[in-house]
Amino acid sequence: MSALASRSPxxxxxxxxxxxxxxxxxxxxxxxxPLLYAVWTxxxxxxxxxxxxxxxxxxxxxxRRAWAAAPFARYFLNSVLLVALVFGAQVILCxxxxxxxxxxxxxxxxxxxxxxxxxxxxxxxxxxVENYRTMGTLGILDSIPAIALPYVAxxxxxxxxxxxxxxVPKELDDAARLEGANDLQVLLKVxxxxxxxxxxxxxxxxxxxxxxxxxxxxxxxxxxxxxPVTVGLQVFSSGDQGVDWxxxxxxxxxxxxxxxxxxxxxxxxxxxxxxxxxxx
Amino acid sequence: xxxxxxxxxxxxxxxxxxxxxxxTLFTYWPALKTLVEGFYSTARPRRPAHxxxxxxxxxxxxxxxxxxxxxxxxxxxxxxxxxxxxIALVMAIWVNDRVPGRALARMAYFTPxxxxxxxxxxxxxxxxxPQYGLLEQVVSIFGGPPHNWLGSSSSALAAVTxxxxxxxxxxxxIFYLAALQxxxxxxxxxxxxxxxxxxxxxxxVQFPLLMPTTLFxxxxxxxxxxxxxxxxxxxxxxxxxxxxxxxxxYVYQVGFSFWDTGYAAALTMVLLALLAAVSLVQYxxxxxxxxxx
Numbered sequence: 001m002s003a004l005a006s007r008s009p010x011x012x013x014x015x016x017x018x019x020x021x022x023x024x025x026x027x028x029x030x031x032x033x034p035l036l037y038a039v040w041t042x043x044x045x046x047x048x049x050x051x052x053x054x055x056x057x058x059x060x061x062x063x064r065r066a067w068a069a070a071p072f073a074r075y076f077l078n079s080v081l082l083v084a085l086v087f088g089a090q091v092i093l094c095x096x097x098x099x100x101x102x103x104x105x106x107x108x109x110x111x112x113x114x115x116x117x118x119x120x121x122x123x124x125x126x127x128x129v130e131n132y133r134t135m136g137t138l139g140i141l142d143s144i145p146a147i148a149l150p151y152v153a154x155x156x157x158x159x160x161x162x163x164x165x166x167x168v169p170k171e172l173d174d175a176a177r178l179e180g181a182n183d184l185q186v187l188l189k190v191x192x193x194x195x196x197x198x199x200x201x202x203x204x205x206x207x208x209x210x211x212x213x214x215x216x217x218x219x220x221x222x223x224x225x226x227x228p229v230t231v232g233l234q235v236f237s238s239g240d241q242g243v244d245w246x247x248x249x250x251x252x253x254x255x256x257x258x259x260x261x262x263x264x265x266x267x268x269x270x271x272x273x274x275x276x277x278x279x280x
Numbered sequence: 281x282x283x284x285x286x287x288x289x290x291x292x293x294x295x296x297x298x299x300x301x302x303x304t305l306f307t308y309w310p311a312l313k314t315l316v317e318g319f320y321s322t323a324r325p326r327r328p329a330h331x332x333x334x335x336x337x338x339x340x341x342x343x344x345x346x347x348x349x350x351x352x353x354x355x356x357x358x359x360x361x362x363x364x365x366x367i368a369l370v371m372a373i374w375v376n377d378r379v380p381g382r383a384l385a386r387m388a389y390f391t392p393x394x395x396x397x398x399x400x401x402x403x404x405x406x407x408x409x410p411q412y413g414l415l416e417q418v419v420s421i422f423g424g425p426p427h428n429w430l431g432s433s434s435s436a437l438a439a440v441t442x443x444x445x446x447x448x449x450x451x452x453x454i455f456y457l458a459a460l461q462x463x464x465x466x467x468x469x470x471x472x473x474x475x476x477x478x479x480x481x482x483x484x485v486q487f488p489l490l491m492p493t494t495l496f497x498x499x500x501x502x503x504x505x506x507x508x509x510x511x512x513x514x515x516x517x518x519x520x521x522x523x524x525x526x527x528x529x530y531v532y533q534v535g536f537s538f539w540d541t542g543y544a545a546a547l548t549m550v551l552l553a554l555l556a557a558v559s560l561v562q563y564x565x566x567x568x569x570x571x572x573x
Binding site: 011017027028034123253 | 293303406409417
């Protein structure tokens with residue numbers, strides 16, 4: 001692929017290449033600047049937050065103080081439980097539904113599929129008022145399941161897995177059935193193993209989305225025991241921390257760190273997953 | 281054979297049932313409920329909700345904040361979407377050409393995508409801070425007058441729009457990048473033989489072939505422009521003077537600060553209608569006009 005690209009008659013040469021490289025670096029620096037600024041602030045004492053001196057001493061003190069000032073350990077635990085619950089439930093529900101749509105003929109299939117796709121448009125993110133009321137009726141306000149439930153049946157996941165299951169050769173399916181496997185066994189032994197890369201891709205997208213999700217968790221949670229890190233960060237930085245940017249920057253980086261580090265380590269997988277999940 | 285087929289039918293529904301149950305409970309039911317609630321008054325302690333017809337919608341038409349939210353949201357979408365898409369395309373072309381250091385550049389472009397919007401908002405809040413923020417420091421180096429970017433109603437909406445562009449461009453870039461890499465190199469050779477300039481090659485070959493990607497990116501961008509308000513909550517709370525009020529933030533404010541659920545339902549219906557219009561355009565009109573391979 002790259003060898004072919006280098007021979008493209010429109011690949012920039014000499015002067016053009018230098019100009020294009022310079023422009024792309026300039027944009028990259030500009031693009032990363034706000035983040036670098038936060039990193040600078042987080043790793044230096046507060047008096048250097050807005051003064052840039054190479055000799056400024058590095059410190060982890062801001063992280064220590066942020067960690068001590070709010071129950072971030074609990075927030076992290078909540079977020080981990082949340083993304084695990086959401087993705088676990090999504091895998092089960094979406095796999096079953098996708099199998100039904102990909103390899104079963106049943107009455108009302110077309111209408112059911114259209115109804116599922118409707119959720120791509122009417123997203124839970126928008127139905128906050130009614131969903132809040134539903135959680136109240138169910139008596140589970142301010143709990144991790146309340147954050148997770150509106151998202152567990154994901155039209156996106158069903159669609160993605162249905163497309164994947166449809167590419168599985170029918171012969172494999174038939175062969176498994178001839179050997180006496182029942183419907184569910186065929187799904188678990190033939191379809192699910194073949195769709196593994198798609199599960200990984202969907203997992204990265206789902207986990208990123210729900211680790212980062214904010215508005216609905218903000219609405220539905222009200223206590224330390226159920227808040228995910230995003231809401232915890234907001235409560236922390238809008239509280240009495242006031243204008244101590246060094247600590248707020250440290251807390252901000254801390255909450256983004258798991259995904260950021262995972263991204264830097266597994267860059268290729270992240271980019272490919274987002275791509276695979278996006279291109280339909 | 282017939283019995284086997286009936287068993288498959290039943291299995292099909294059984295497999296589908298759990299997903300449909302959750303979708304019904306948390307998508308269809310609340311959507312229908314929102315439609316109905318929009319025709320009722322908000323329940324108050326001594327006055328239960330009663331049918332009031334289209335009064336909520338009448339109130340909506342007379343509500344200047346609603347109109348401001350709508351026009352702000354339109355402005356926010358109309359500026360952020362073309363700019364983010366355009367930047368994404370440029371980024372993809374640069375990263376696709378074999379310029380040195382492109383791996384680092386790609387990383388810099390894509391990193392904002394993996395950050396939570398709330399973290400992004402915090403970072404930019406600091407960036408925009410009056411007097412101390414990096415932006416103010418840079419402006420003052422060039423002798424510019426001090427300006428409270430988020431605090432004045434003339435610049436606040438532009439400031440939050442820039443944040444949205446920063447967060448999304450890198451995400452859209454990867455779709456363009458994937459599409460560019462799928463364009464056959466034979467096309468470039470053929471175009472070069474015909475003596476097409478690089479611009480002509482882009483305008484006549486690459487850009488048309490990227491149309492399905494552009495459509496996909498546009499639809500995603502429009503939906504995001506109406507459903508992401510995390511940065512508004514952190515940075516401006518809709519202010520100053522409602523200058524950064526977006527529709528979903530207004531729903532949030534009416535529903536959870538004023539607890540006027542009836543009016544919030546009417547506002548939500550407007551939002552749902554807008555999203556429905558987007559899908560209709562996507563499936564009905566654009567699909568036919570976009571060039572597919």
